[in-house]
Amino acid sequence: MSQPPTAYQPPPAPPAASQARPAAPPTRPTSAAPRHPRVLSIAGSDPSGGAGIQADIKSISAHGGYAMAAVTALTAQNTRGVQDVHVPPAGFLARQLESLSADISIDAVKIGMLANAEVMDVVGEWLAKTRPPVVVLDPVMVASSGDALMREDARTALLRLLAHAHLATPNIAELAVLVGEPEAATWEAALQQGKSLAAAHGTHVLVKGGHLDGDDCPDALLGPDGSVEVFDGPRVGTPNTHGTGCSLSAALATLQVRTGNWPASVRRAKDWLTGALRESGPLSVGHGHGPLNHFHELWASAGPAGDDFSRSLWSDIAPQREAIFGLAFIKELAAGTLDGQHFAYYLAQDAQYLSAYARVLARASALAPNEDEQRFWAAGAQNCLAVELSLHRDWLSRHPLEVAMGPVTRHYVNHLQAVAYSGSYGEVAAAVLPCYWLYAEVGRVLHADYLKHDGGATGSAHPYGEWLQSYADDAFAQATARAVAIVDAAARRGSPLERDRMRAAFVQSAHDEVDFFDAPRLYAWLAPLARRD
Secondary structure (H helix, E strand, C coil): CCCCCCCCCCCCCCCCHHHCCCCCCCCCCCCCCCCCCEEEEEECCCCCCCCHHHHHHHHHHHCCCEEEEEECCEEEEECCEEEEEECCCHHHHHHHHHHHHCCCCCCEEEECCCCCHHHHHHHHHHHHHHCCCEEEECCCCECCCCCECCCHHHHHHHHHHHHHCCEECCCHHHHHHHHCCCCCCCHHHHHHHHHHHHHHHCCEEEEECCCCCCCECCEEEECCCCCEEEECCECCCCCCCECHHHHHHHHHHHHHHHHCCHHHHHHHHHHHHHHHHHCCHHHCCCCCCCECCCCHHHHHHCCCCCCHHHHHHHHHCHHHHHHHHCCHHHHHHHHCCCCHHHHHHHHHHHHHHHHHHHHHHHHHHHHCCCHHHHHHHHHHHHHHHHHHHHHHHHHHHHCCCCCCCCHHHHHHHHHHHHHHHHCCHHHHHHHHHHHHHHHHHHHHHHHHHHHHHCCCCCCCCCCCHHHHHCCCCHHHHHHHHHHHHHHHHHHHHCCHHHHHHHHHHHHHHHHHHHHHHHHHHHHHHHHHHHCCC
16 A cells, blocks of 8 residues: 655745756757657646646647646636636645656746745746756746736746746746836837846747737747847737747747757747637637637647538538529429420530549549448449439430530539549549539429429429439438548548648539539520431
């Protein structure tokens, strides 16, 4: 049985500032660098999850690190502000830190909210003993909402703590407090304050321009030797900035373990943060300064679950679906008032389209990753040539019409063939799907309407009744469902770029389906020139 924990003992008094040991210089990673950096966040909590240790854990994890946390303070806060702060005894923080370092090799430390001088001195003493390879200090004094998180008497202790940091990441307001000057109103003034802080404390300082006005959002890495490297970037127009500083500093601590190069770490972290801000809206958290999206890259790279992709495709073509049912061709076909010349033109074009479509399905069969899908597409190609064309030819034999492939049909076929011979399997499957899916949807609606008004007990004549009855094909409905499932599976296997291309191919085919149904209105009048005797 394990030994029970001993009673709480207060920590020894922290060393004087003159006795504090400087931080170990950061080193470039070696072959022994951990695959998943073990990163400790020493910070306050945020029950809303957007800042503090909750944000740090997300940020560290998003960059492939293993996250740990020692809690310095408990806050009552949300996206609108900080309502209360409770600081546990500093001695208990010391126990947390000693417990971690006694058992776990810590590759990097990110320091956030430290509410008072006693807490800061405890952290400083622990850093002096453990000398972590990477220490990033984010001097959290003010939350995004404007609420103060640090007492004034802690400033001196915070400056002492800078001796243990390899990088400090203050915002504009925090930088001014640290150098004891008014808040910088210009980028140049902020850089000068950053240079002063870096030189005075022998550490790197990341000056962040996010709180300044302007369309750009520059950051600058200032070295203790006076070096300056500026990282330009766009300002992201979003209110979702809660925890931005916490998340950036945690990302930098994690990345530095891998790169051993501060400029490289800053560049990568800045790119990630820009994306996290841009993708923050869909989270819809709170009514104030919402959080950023820490996992935007992970979620983008992960394949959509279940039928999420096909559902999004169906939603994307809502305008095309509405347009189809608004076409005169569809309305008149349902009512039985469609001009026979228009219907014959449609069938003649459909026959030529299906001949080309069968070849594209054969291409899908050749690209398919497994035998089941190969057989499915091959059967679809055969069905185009054998079953569907028989009905067309039966009708056309009674209404002879010989026309060349029309411009709309040619455009649609060219699109499918281009995807078939230059796109991936997923793109081909997505490109052929609207023919299945929209045809099935149109058929479902028209057949239901036919049964309701013309094909029921009265058995009243409908000039296109034979055609409308053909839509009641369970086998085709099942094939459509299978095609949708295949596209979902391809989307899960594919990269974000491939899914974008699948979506583009699908939407273009849906556009072409609308035009195909509307083509008789535009081109059927040419058919009499080619009518057979």
